[in-house]
Amino acid sequence: xxxxxxxxxxxxxxxxxxxxxxxxxxxxxxxxxxxxxxxxxxxxxxxxxxxxxxxxxxxxxxxxxxxxxxxxxxxxxxxxxxxxxxxxxxxxxxxxxxxxxxxxxxxxxxxxxxxxxxxxxxxxxxxxxxxxxxxxxxxxxxxxxxxxxxxxxxxxxxxxxxxxxxxxxxxxxxxxxxxxxxxxxxxxxxxxxxxxxxxxxxxxxxxxxxxxxxxxxxxxxxxxxxxxxxxxxxxxxxxxxxxxxxxxxxxxxxxxxxxxxxxxxxxxxxxxxxxxxxxxxxxxxxxxxxxxxxxxxxxxxxxxxxxxxxxxxxxxxxxxxxxxxxxxxxxxxxxxxxxxxxxxxxxxxxxxxxxxxxxxxxxxxxxxxxxxxxxxxxxxxxxxxxxxxxxxxxxxxxxxxxxxxxxxxxxxxxxxxxxxxxxxxxxxxxxxxxxxxxxxxxxxxxxxxxxxxxxxxxxxxxxxxxxxxxxxxxxxxxxxxxxxxxxxxxxxxxxxxxxxxxxxxxxxxxxxxxxxxxxxxxxxxxxxxxxxxxxxxxxxxxxxxxxxxxxxxxxxxxxxxxxxxxxxxxxxxxxxxxxxxxxxxxxxxxxxxxxxxxxxxxxxxxxxxxxxxxxxxxxxxxxxxxxxxxxxxxxxx
Amino acid sequence: xxxxxxxxxxxxxxxxxxxxxxxxxxxxxxxxxxxxxxxxxxxxxxxxxxxxxxxxxxxxxxxxxxxxxxxxxxxxxxxxxxxxxxxxxxxxxxxxxxxxxxxxxxxxxxxxxxxxxxxxxxxxxxxxxxxxxxxxxxxxxxxxxxxxxxxxxxxxxxxxxxxxxxxxxxxxxxxxxxxxxxxxxxxxxxxxxxxxxxxxxxxxxxxxxxxxxxxxxxxxxxxxxxxxxxxxxxxxxxxxxxxxxxxxxxxxxxxxxxxxxxxxxxxxxxxxxxxxxxxxxxxxxxxxx
Numbered sequence: 001x002x003x004x005x006x007x008x009x010x011x012x013x014x015x016x017x018x019x020x021x022x023x024x025x026x027x028x029x030x031x032x033x034x035x036x037x038x039x040x041x042x043x044x045x046x047x048x049x050x051x052x053x054x055x056x057x058x059x060x061x062x063x064x065x066x067x068x069x070x071x072x073x074x075x076x077x078x079x080x081x082x083x084x085x086x087x088x089x090x091x092x093x094x095x096x097x098x099x100x101x102x103x104x105x106x107x108x109x110x111x112x113x114x115x116x117x118x119x120x121x122x123x124x125x126x127x128x129x130x131x132x133x134x135x136x137x138x139x140x141x142x143x144x145x146x147x148x149x150x151x152x153x154x155x156x157x158x159x160x161x162x163x164x165x166x167x168x169x170x171x172x173x174x175x176x177x178x179x180x181x182x183x184x185x186x187x188x189x190x191x192x193x194x195x196x197x198x199x200x201x202x203x204x205x206x207x208x209x210x211x212x213x214x215x216x217x218x219x220x221x222x223x224x225x226x227x228x229x230x231x232x233x234x235x236x237x238x239x240x241x242x243x244x245x246x247x248x249x250x251x252x253x254x255x256x257x258x259x260x261x262x263x264x265x266x267x268x269x270x271x272x273x274x275x276x277x278x279x280x281x282x283x284x285x286x287x288x289x290x291x292x293x294x295x296x297x298x299x300x301x302x303x304x305x306x307x308x309x310x311x312x313x314x315x316x317x318x319x320x321x322x323x324x325x326x327x328x329x330x331x332x333x334x335x336x337x338x339x340x341x342x343x344x345x346x347x348x349x350x351x352x353x354x355x356x357x358x359x360x361x362x363x364x365x366x367x368x369x370x371x372x373x374x375x376x377x378x379x380x381x382x383x384x385x386x387x388x389x390x391x392x393x394x395x396x397x398x399x400x401x402x403x404x405x406x407x408x409x410x411x412x413x414x415x416x417x418x419x420x421x422x423x424x425x426x427x428x429x430x431x432x433x434x435x436x437x438x439x440x441x442x443x444x445x446x447x448x449x450x451x452x453x454x455x456x457x458x459x460x461x462x463x464x465x466x467x468x469x470x471x472x473x474x475x476x477x478x479x480x481x482x483x484x485x486x487x488x489x490x491x492x493x494x495x496x497x498x499x500x501x502x503x504x505x506x507x508x509x510x511x512x513x514x515x516x517x518x519x520x521x522x523x524x525x526x527x528x529x530x531x532x533x534x535x536x537x538x539x540x541x542x543x544x545x546x547x548x549x550x551x552x553x554x555x556x557x558x559x560x561x562x563x564x565x566x567x568x569x570x571x572x573x574x575x576x577x578x579x580x581x582x583x584x585x586x587x588x589x590x591x592x593x594x595x596x597x598x599x600x601x602x603x604x605x606x607x608x609x610x611x612x613x614x615x616x617x618x619x620x621x622x623x624x625x626x627x628x629x630x631x632x633x634x635x636x637x
Numbered sequence: 638x639x640x641x642x643x644x645x646x647x648x649x650x651x652x653x654x655x656x657x658x659x660x661x662x663x664x665x666x667x668x669x670x671x672x673x674x675x676x677x678x679x680x681x682x683x684x685x686x687x688x689x690x691x692x693x694x695x696x697x698x699x700x701x702x703x704x705x706x707x708x709x710x711x712x713x714x715x716x717x718x719x720x721x722x723x724x725x726x727x728x729x730x731x732x733x734x735x736x737x738x739x740x741x742x743x744x745x746x747x748x749x750x751x752x753x754x755x756x757x758x759x760x761x762x763x764x765x766x767x768x769x770x771x772x773x774x775x776x777x778x779x780x781x782x783x784x785x786x787x788x789x790x791x792x793x794x795x796x797x798x799x800x801x802x803x804x805x806x807x808x809x810x811x812x813x814x815x816x817x818x819x820x821x822x823x824x825x826x827x828x829x830x831x832x833x834x835x836x837x838x839x840x841x842x843x844x845x846x847x848x849x850x851x852x853x854x855x856x857x858x859x860x861x862x863x864x865x866x867x868x869x870x871x872x873x874x875x876x877x878x879x880x881x882x883x884x885x886x887x888x889x890x891x892x893x894x895x896x897x898x899x900x901x902x903x904x905x906x907x908x909x910x911x912x913x914x915x916x917x918x919x920x921x922x923x924x925x926x
Binding site for chain 2: 431459467472478480541545548556559560567569600
């Protein structure tokens with residue numbers, strides 16, 4: 001219990017201290033490092049304890065004082081939103097905020113006191129804690145070095161680093177709070193903190209675009225929050241439940257519970273940036289890289305899919321589940337097509353995040369245990385590899401001044417270390433036998449078992465386009481250009497530490513996933529579905545995948561050994577016989593030297609945002625609206 | 638267990654022999670269709686031995702590693718398949734092998750092979766959905782992804798339940814066998830507007846490895862064709878071989894009849910066929926089971 005309190009409260013306390021440390025330099029740097037170490041240590045201590053005892057625990061059945069505190073906090077947040085709404089003349093956000101806060105306040109103050117636990121810790125909590133605690137803090141460590149370079153490059157932005165670091169820690173604290181809470185009101189409170197926090201982080205630069213995008217993020221997430229608030233009100237007034245888990249357990253097979261379930265699912269869809277709410281996550285790119293990394297990997301969007309995973313049993317085989325799977329599957333497919341047409345590295349990553357979240361969402365919506373198994377594993381692998389990708393793109397940008405994938409041509413020669421880290425990240429995102437693919441395998445099986453042909457279609461076509469955009473990026477990295485110079489690598493120590501640790505975690509996770517699966521994910525599933533869950537993946541297949549992993553690792557050495565001592569003649573690449581000295585220039589028809597430029601295919605006419613974005617937003621909005629009406633109408637009548 | 642070890646060994650040894658012979662027969666039949674005499678059936682083997690004895694010429698130091706990766710994972714794919722492994726994993730390993738191959742072209746930093754690499758990726762994107770649907774179709778029919786379970790599933794061949802998926806698979810085999818009209822990224826024909834595309838920068842023994850991998854790959858792909866026909870009766874094996882040969886002949890015929898198309902036509906038509914033949918078949922399967 002104490003360690004849980006520490007994990008929730010300490011980041012907030014650290015944030016408070018950081019917001020007051022306006023002086024740049026060593027003390028702040030070491031304070032951040034020390035806080036990160038403390039958080040990681042606490043997370044490890046908590047996880048080890050929870051694993052050894054193997055029990056799920058619930059705490060705090062009577063927390064009236066804290067409830068009041070939380071209500072005050074919600075009013076403070078509402079005041080903050082109204083303040084920003086007035087300042088930037090975006091009054092609609094104020095309206096959204098007032099509506100939901102008023103609703104929650106009314107429920108809290110009028111309702112009969114219902115007893116129930118407020119804090120709960122099970123295996124999913126452990127998984128989420130490890131993601132938030134380890135990946136999240138590594139991003140904070142990275143941010144220390146990155147932000148220094150960032151402000152050296154971008155002198156036009158005001159240096160508000162103290163605020164920035166404070167917000168990162170608030171984010172971590174809110175996420176810990178969210179995953180430890182079992183009371184719906186508490187989850188909602190931390191949910192709103194993450195919304196507000198991401199709004200503040202996205203608007204960090206205070207450029208016109210940043211402000212516009214941050215308000216987009218705010219209204220979309222507040223809309224989800226409104227859905228959440230209505231769900232709480234309905235649960236407490238009509239159904240007399242206050243805890244998420246009790247609600248989910250009771251909801252299985254009962255149509256009257258569908259209303260809160262579908263509203264909570266809606267909130268989850270907004271937060272995990274599913275279509276039509278994908279805009280806010282794409283807009284979040286304007287913020288410095290650590291923000292994107294944090295929003296995309298360890299926090300924010302993971303809160304959305306976390307809630308959906310918790311809801312999974314209540315989504316199995318009903319219309320609410322159909323809504324979630326349809327939107328998730330559709331998002332997976334369309335955003336993977338959209339990613340093909342993008343050349344901005346961060347934008348490709350953003351689309352790929354939305355796409356992967358779509359897959360996790362679809363898994364949760366299916367609600368069968370293999371599907372949820374796949375979803376939870378996807379969540380873990382995605383957190384690590386996506387954070388790795390964002391941070392390495394950020395490091396490349398600080399080194400070369402560009403994050404365009406076209407400019408990463410030949411990176412393996414120019415910045416070999418960063419290129420290798422990036423290759424590990426990309427391999428982790430989609431390649432057999434790395435993590436994501438294992439989960440995709442299970443997801444496919446679950447989709448077929450659930451007899452949803454639509455999902456299968458989304459998955460097979462989406463996988464094909466995922467393959468396309470990742471492989472062409474990979475191809476850019478490995479191009480070996482003759483006579484290239486290595487660039488001086490200016491990546492800072494703290495950034496390196498973060499990148500290298502995440503690469504190791506990535507590889508370790510791939511090797512140890514059977515243990516993770518049997519030790520954490522399967523027990524969690526047995527608890528949630530209240531039955532003994534058979535192993536999802538057979539040991540034979542696990543061995544084959546580990547074998548492939550070993551082969552990939554041994555291959556470079558083996559080939560070196562096989563070709564040892566053989567004489568190779570290195571020549572120029574073929575350019576129709578008109579090379580002029582190396583593989584960079586050729587002689588054109590005027591007899592002049594011309595630089596060669598090799599570009600990837602982007603096919604704007606087929607997969608561009610202009611072509612696909614609008615129709616898919618319309619389609620997905622229609623799907624959400626229609627299916628929600630069907631669910632709610634069906635439950636009311 | 639014993640059976641699977643033996644069949645893997647057979648695949649390792651006989652795979653390239655069968656693949657080479659197929660290539661030889663292919664050249665012979667193609668020549669006859671074009672009114673030529675054609676080379677000896679053993680010509681592909683002579684070519685391969687000659688390639689192995691040529692001087693090693695490369696444009697960079699990673700090419701041989703990447704091509705070795707291609708070969709190793711193609712052999713792994715086929716081995717896993719003939720050992721009776723999980724069909725989805727087999728196809729995932731195939732994709733991994735393909736990515737190694739594309740990377741070897743990308744690493745060359747050459748205009749022709751880069752172009753070939755982009756086209757090859759487009760081809761992979763075009764055929765990938767159908768390949769996965771094949772695995773899903775088998776799962777729907779037999780209740781298992783495992784090749785050994787699929788073979789022993791019953792007395793009715795899978796093709797009876799999934800003729801649409803079979804047609805879709807034949808369609809993408811044109812891409813996989815690198816036959817016209819879909820031989821966009823590299824081809825055996827001499828009218829290539831971008832030299833040899835993917836393999837432009839590969840020569841000597843490295844090119845020989847590519848050739849060898851293709852033989853292994855073709856045998857594996859025909860194995861998948863056979864899987865549609867095989868039942869637990871012993872004579873179904875003979876029919877399977879006949880169906881394989883017939884499908885291969887139809888691919889040769891297609892190769893000689895149709896001119897090469899552009900990538901957008903390939904993508905659209907392949908995805909359309911996947912939807913119409915594959916997905917509709919899958920929908921019907923889901924309904925009746």
